[in-house]
Amino acid sequence: MVQAENEYGSYGSDGVYLAHLVERLRALGVRVPLFTSDGPEGHMLSGGAVPGTLATVNFGSGAGEALAALRRHQADGPLMCMEFWCGWFAHWGRAQVPRAPEDAAAALREILECGASVNIYMAHGGTNFGGWAGANRAGELHDGALRSTVTSYDYGAPVDERGRPTEKFWRFREVLAEWADGPLPRVPEPLRVLPSPVRAVVGEWAPADEVMEALGGAEVERGTPATFEELGVDRGVVRYRVAVPGPREGCPLRVTGLRDRAVVWVDGVRGPVVDTEDAVLGEVAGPASVELWVASLGRVNYGPRLGESKGIVGGLLHERQYLHGVRSRGLRLDAMEEPGALARVPFRAVAGAGGAAGLYRGTLTVAGRPGDADLALPGWSHGVVWINGFCLGRYWELGPQRTLYVPGPVLREGANELLLWEWEGAPAAVGEEAGAPGLYPCAAGR
16 A cells, blocks of 8 residues: 555645645555545545545544544545554653553554554654654644654654563553464564663763864854754854944843743853744844854754754844844754864863853763664753764753664774763763763663
8 A cells, every 4th residue: 555645634735736646656666555644533534544545544542533534524435543653753852651551562462453454553663863863742633832742752652762672561461362363473582782882982072163164054143033944054063143233231031932942141251042933042232242052953844844944933032123134054964074074173182161051072882782772961961972873862951751762773893983962061071971972782661
């Protein structure tokens, strides 16, 4: 089967667009059955389905009601839950409430008892490597405050992020065994884990400004801030610089249309960290030099604000006056991974870092054959981490995620390069054991 669209009924009802997708798939040689997938509500099914193409529904509970809604829309043909939400993802700064295995298994049983087919979402948890985690907007209409998805996409799946069966797996297996024609297949042996903990030695760093100068794109100056998209940055950081003219008295400095999270600097002095769309940054007198370092927290993946721009989409104001001549410069995450890129970064001994933002480099020495591991970053604030050039994704002291999953194939016996782009502030003891990242054998619940 091939899916023509996904949850389009949550957004629109353009039947011409949907028919065009089906026509193009057929013209390109797709001969297998096509389907669409939407929420089990009348407006979603009627807006997102295509006549003559199988409609399916997505839900996590209430199978009887959801499948009845599908049957009202589609009088005959197979019933299918295309996304059975057996768990859920988590957002930074918000405690995750896991779904009980018994509850999920009961919901799975109800789907099968209704005579429907089911696709488990997620059957196998995963990881948003490379900074590819998305975001959502709060509220019933998905148009409120930005909520960034954590790096882990374990999802509370029956097979967890690290490839191991969970209690939910065994409860699902018991349910599915009742519908199986014969004995169930053997469960594979667990994957190898790191043999023993490893402490990192972090010995070098480069200040954020110097990393931006070495690896960032061209600086753009214009009347208003440039967005991430205008700077060619899909994932990464943008530095905005503007001058407050003077002499003038102290007035509130404000930012409007902030889509992400900004660290503020005034005349070289660290100011607040703000993450609301319209925020007062403090009282500032002119003349003054202002910088805002804005990191993308992930793109919205559901709701009416899907596809919105990132960075500052409004402006910077002193009192009610817009400040013009904003200089914008972006640094893409994958710039760190380009051949020869790190050779351009002016690293120096970490002893002088003093907990500053910047790019830190260290070594993890693995004795023996590597295996799956968890990376802990005690005292580090907020940033992105690489091992041997592979981007593990975002870490953030906000939690709830406390460690990052490191697949065994990323590691090698002996020295492994560790790179941390810390953009809010490293621990003051970064060169000491108390501030050293560490690898640990994979364990559930870290």
